[in-house]
Amino acid sequence: MAQAPVKSGVSVLLQGDPSALPAALRGLINNAQFSDVSFLVGRQRQVVHAHRCILMCRCKVFQTMFSRQSSQEMSVPFVLADMQPEVFLAVIEFIYTNSVTLNGQTALEVLTAAVEYGLTDLRKLCVDFISRTLTVDMACEALQAAVTYGQNDLRQRCLVFIERHTMEIIKTQSFRELSDLGIVSILQSDQLTIDEVPLIQAVREWAYVSSVVLDVPVSVVAQDAVRELRLVLLSPDELTTLERENAKDDLIPEMQIAQAWKFHALKKVSDSHPHHFHRRKGTLAREHHHYLDPPSK
Template identity: 50%
Template sequence: MDEKPEIQSDVCFLVGQERQEVFAHRCLLACRCNFFQRLLGPKLGSGMPSPVVLSTVPAEAFLAVLEFLYTNSVRLHRHSVLEVLTAAIEYGLEELRELCLEFVVKVLDVELVCEALQVAVTFGLGPLQERCIAFIEAHSQEALRTRGFLELSAPALLSLLRSDKLRVDEAELVLAARSWARVGAAVLERPVAEVAAPVVRELRLALLAPAELSALEEQNQREPLIPVEQIVDAWKCHALRRGDAARGAPCRRRRGTLPREHHCFLDLPFK
């Protein structure tokens, strides 16, 4: 492996959006990794064949993969480990995948956790997803302010909103969900309410005080986010004030829910 041409190298990769040249050895890659065996195939003729374009993997992550294939070890870094993990999964490198997972858990912090959660949800990494959710439950307000939170997919955000252990009040969660939906709407060029539809059902509007619910209803008329019937259901909890009419997740307090007068009519607080 070398970032500069060598006589011994017989394959060239153009890696990442910048198409960085990376030279390597076909035989070694094919022996160590089935992905490269299929990708490269048998060498035909002499000389250097046409470069292989790998535009979706960042150069730094690809170099880490090659380092692992050549040395059976790897130097991981906090800022790129999730990209290396993604490459390891896509290339079927189980040992490198495990090394990356161990490293992510060691360096997990507020800035990294939402990005790690997204990778975990995307690739079905259950233990990592549980670790990330537990970390966000303990540092909810800080995590909700990160760019990684705004870039979560709907399934990843759903996994958070279903938690009773978030240390954040519902009013803040509503604001965070609106910010998330606005970003998604801008990227996808779709209405905010359409982007928000898969996740807003997990917002527990009945936890809001009547004045907060009225303000939310007015804002919802200016910028639709939450289905009208969901707001109506929240008002029903306030109007009926009966335990049997205020049960289930929409009325269940989270760990960070601030106390309000009407909460005495809802489900027992989280313990």
């Protein structure tokens, strides 16, 4: 189809090869030539060279940072002691080229940096990469980052993965290092592929680790998490065993255990906490379960 002729005096925007500019700018990444700003990154204070005009036009955080500098401070390097050089270079790569090279070792830290620097498109690239490369060992670490930085899309993708691999997930170190908000987000799910008995034991192990790290009693550190445990799913014998274990650390409030015994006595689902009576996807069948809601699918 023939193009209409351009009228004389009319300006037209013409697009060249869209890959040419990023390719050219890639050559300026950490290039000392014509650089007018430098950063000392990480514990080893690795020098990273950059160009103010590029950083400022692409990132408001850098724009604010540079605008606060006096003329005398222009030659003083910025110190970024808490960031790994490879993470900062990934941020610089994105700023210069609108693309980023990620790997499983640095993706979560690049995500953190993207949030801190307000780089929305980099954040989206990190979330997509992390979601596609989740493993059992890193799933809880990714979930924790999502919870900490309010990344709901990543949080949902992590939960789906954790729901599918719950038995393996609870054995990982990153599960034991979750915050209370992180573990609560897991325990609220109906789709966990695990029975309540090993899940309670996993929460107990998590609580002991958190108690040592935070230097607070087990019952205090776990007070929000244990509210999400579904004790009514346990048989009377299992409840009796739980009471004996609980006498050692008071992990679960006595009132919560009493509510489970009340259900066994009355065979009636409470209206106050209906989700406590939902069977999870991995809940093993017990004789009293026919009094509960239908199992999760």
